[in-house]
Amino acid sequence: EAGVAQSPxxxxxxxxxxxxxxxxxxxxxxxxxxYQQILGQGPKLLIQFQNNGVVDDSQLPKDRFSAERLKGVDxxxxxxxxKLEDSAVYLCASRRPSxxxxxxxxxxxxxxx
Amino acid sequence: xxxxxxxxxxxxxxxxxNLVLNCSFTDSAIYNLQWFRQDPGKGLTSLLxxxxxQREQTSxxxxxxxxxxxxxxxxxxAASQPGDxxxxxxxxxxxxxxxxxxxxxxxxxx
Numbered sequence: 001e002a003g004v005a006q007s008p009x010x011x012x013x014x015x016x017x018x019x020x021x022x023x024x025x026x027x028x029x030x031x032x033x034x035y036q037q038i039l040g041q042g043p044k045l046l047i048q049f050q051n052n053g054v055v056d057d058s059q060l061p062k063d064r065f066s067a068e069r070l071k072g073v074d075x076x077x078x079x080x081x082x083k084l085e086d087s088a089v090y091l092c093a094s095r096r097p098s099x100x101x102x103x104x105x106x107x108x109x110x111x112x113x
Numbered sequence: 114x115x116x117x118x119x120x121x122x123x124x125x126x127x128x129x130x131n132l133v134l135n136c137s138f139t140d141s142a143i144y145n146l147q148w149f150r151q152d153p154g155k156g157l158t159s160l161l162x163x164x165x166x167q168r169e170q171t172s173x174x175x176x177x178x179x180x181x182x183x184x185x186x187x188x189x190x191a192a193s194q195p196g197d198x199x200x201x202x203x204x205x206x207x208x209x210x211x212x213x214x215x216x217x218x219x220x221x222x223x
Contacts, residue, residue, distance in 0.1 A: 004156070042117070042202055042213025043157070056210070091156055100145060100206065104156035 002026065004105035006092050012111045018080035021108045025073070025094030031055075033102065034067055034077050035091040043091055049075060082112045115140045115207055119214035127222050132190035134217045136203035141181050144206045148177050148188050151200045151216065160201075161188070193221045 005024040013019050025032050030051050035043035046065065048056040051072035060067070064083070069075040079086055089109050093102040116139040126132060136146070145164045149157040161170045161177040163186070169178040174191040190197055202216040 040215060042204070042215050043211075044213070045210060048210075093157075101147075101159055101162060102211065104149075104158070106154070106156045109154075 004092055004094055004103055006090075006105040006108055008108055009106065010109050010111075012113065013082055015084055015112050016081040018078065019082055019110065020076055020078045021090050021092075021110075023075045023077070023092030023105060025075070025092070026096075026103055029094035029096050029103070030072070031095040031097070032069060032075050033093040033095075034075070035093065037089045037091055037107070039088070046077070079110075082110075084112050086110060087112045115143075115205060115212040117203060117205055117212050117214040119201075119203060119217050121217060122215065123218045123220075125220040125222060126193055128193060128195060130193055130221075132188075132193050132197070132219060132221075134188040134190075134201050134203075134219070136186040136188070136214055138184045138186075138205045138212070140207060141184050142207055143181065146177075146179055146186050147204045147206070147211070148175075148186075149202045149204065151202060157202065193219075195221045195223045197221050 007022050032049045034046045036046050037043040046060045047067045049069040052069045067077045089107040091107045092105045095102045118137045147162045148160045151157050163170045163179045176189045179186045198221050200216040200218045204211040204213045
């Protein structure tokens with residue numbers, strides 16, 4: 001089966017600009033996650049979707065970050081406006097309903113200058 | 114709040130040596146613990162998942178143990194190879210969330 005797809009793979013923007021990342025989970029995976037991984041740290045959960053509903057967004061900086069999962073398939077994560085500390089790899093993961101195992105995409109590396 | 118710690122942060126060994134990677138966590142009320150591998154520029158690949166009721170899991174040259182009461186897990190990689198060079202992360206699941214450690218970066222020298 002095809003894996004989790006993410007785009008773009010790399011993005012460089014200036015602070016105060018906006019950026020959007022896209023994720024296409026594995027077919028049939030109802031649960032979708034967005035993680036932020038800062039260099040030298042483990043991934044931190046930003047938001048979890050179950051189909052097109054938000055399950056957990058407690059660690060999402062809602063003043064600048066937003067995410068949506070229309071139709072319960074693809075998802076978009078947006079940052080507006082970006083700050084220097086948003087430089088990180090943004091990972092998308094998905095999971096089928098009957099399993100605990102999460103499958104991760106290759107990530108998008110964001111550099112904010 | 115669950116805190117996951119991995120020590121050492123980096124490790125370099127000659128080819129053929131056995132690897133021992135450590136993971137500790139503060140809250141023993143977990144559902145399971147998972148070990149991942151991350152290659153540069155890539156996402157995470159699941160290696161082993163240990164349920165809270167299990168003591169260990171094995172897959173090929175990999176063996177992971179879990180001591181839930183003491184909040185520790187160890188990943189053993191036997192007879193290391195240069196292809197094992199990567200960052201290894203452990204993650205614990207509680208309340209349907211994964212909490213990750215910062216990882217141990219392993220270099221296997223040919």
